[in-house]
Amino acid sequence: MEPPIDSPPYRRTFYKGGSGMWSWILHRGSGLAVLGFLFLHVLDTSLVMFGPNAYNTMAKFYESALFRPLEVLLMFLVIFHAFNGLRVIIVDLWTRGSRYQAQLSRLVWAITLVLFLPSAWIMLRPIFE
Amino acid sequence: MSVAGAYDRHLRPDTRPSGFQVWSWFFMRISGLALVFLVLGHMLIMHVLDGGVDRIDYNFVSRRWAGFFWRAYDWLLLALAMLHGAIGARNAIADHIRKPLWRGAAKTLLYSVVFFLLGVGTLVIVTFDASRMPG
Numbered sequence: 675m676e677p678p679i680d681s682p683p684y685r686r687t688f689y690k691g692g693s694g695m696w697s698w699i700l701h702r703g704s705g706l707a708v709l710g711f712l713f714l715h716v717l718d719t720s721l722v723m724f725g726p727n728a729y730n731t732m733a734k735f736y737e738s739a740l741f742r743p744l745e746v747l748l749m750f751l752v753i754f755h756a757f758n759g760l761r762v763i764i765v766d767l768w769t770r771g772s773r774y775q776a777q778l779s780r781l782v783w784a785i786t787l788v789l790f791l792p793s794a795w796i797m798l799r800p801i802f803e
Numbered sequence: 804m805s806v807a808g809a810y811d812r813h814l815r816p817d818t819r820p821s822g823f824q825v826w827s828w829f830f831m832r833i834s835g836l837a838l839v840f841l842v843l844g845h846m847l848i849m850h851v852l853d854g855g856v857d858r859i860d861y862n863f864v865s866r867r868w869a870g871f872f873w874r875a876y877d878w879l880l881l882a883l884a885m886l887h888g889a890i891g892a893r894n895a896i897a898d899h900i901r902k903p904l905w906r907g908a909a910k911t912l913l914y915s916v917v918f919f920l921l922g923v924g925t926l927v928i929v930t931f932d933a934s935r936m937p938g
Contacts, residue, residue, distance in 0.1 A: 702895055709888035713916060716881070716924040719864075722931055726861035733860050745850065752846055756839045763832050793851050800857060 693779040701758050704751040711748055739801050746794045753790050757782045827890045834887045841880045865933035874928050881924045889917040 718736075721728045735741065761778045765771035771778070850856060867873045892913050900906040 705891045709892055712884055712888060713920055716920045720923055720927045722864050723927055729861040737856050749846060752842055756843060759835045796851050797855055
């Protein structure tokens with residue numbers, strides 16, 4: 675007879691705060707946000723079919739200072755989602771993965787910040803010049 | 804613990820994943836692995852290197868799509884990202900929208916948008932021809 679799912683040994687397997695819960699929320703949120711931008715990005719790129727004027731007007735808008743912070747946000751969401759996704763694959767497929775999930779989570783944040791911060795600086799630099 | 808083991812322990816036999824769900828679980832991991840390289844490569848080229856988005860205009864796109872390689876790269880990126888995103892959004896809908904009518908409506912809307920935009924994107928990448936443009 676299996677114990678009910680909320681009794682002590684199972685209860686600990688649920689997220690209650692901690693890095694696992696935040697990774698899950700951020701993974702879902704970043705995935706949906708990037709998908710939303712992908713929808714928009716197919717439409718904006720398809721303006722090439724209407725010639726240089728249409729496409730370049732759109733491109734100027736993306737290059738404006740108004741859009742720069744969103745470009746930086748997109749970069750952050752993509753990098754985090756990529757490396758957190760690799761963490762999910764490792765935890766699923768490596769038999770000892772779940773034992774090291776906390777260390778893997780810290781590694782994801784380290785890689786995300788190491789790649790994100792320099793690219794954010796490079797993307798924002800034109801605004802200040 | 805294996806995934807099958809987790810299902811055995813927590814789910815009744817009649818709630819075992821269907822063939823589609825097992826397939827989509829594998830697809831998310833395989834496409835995710837490919838997308839790490841395709842998307843980060845795309846972001847690096849378009850946003851970081853050589854002036855980033857400031858150099859992107861109509862001429863940039865015409866030169867880029869003059870050859871086969873970048874059209875193939877962009878189409879693979881489009882198709883994998885759309886399908887990976889569609890399955891991810893489908894999972895989110897299944898988790899968060901509980902009323903059957905709203906869940907059905909949300910999935911129908913999602914699949915329609917994905918189908919339409921995958922079609923538009925494919926058409927643009929395959930048929931774009933700078934020599935036949937107005938202006």
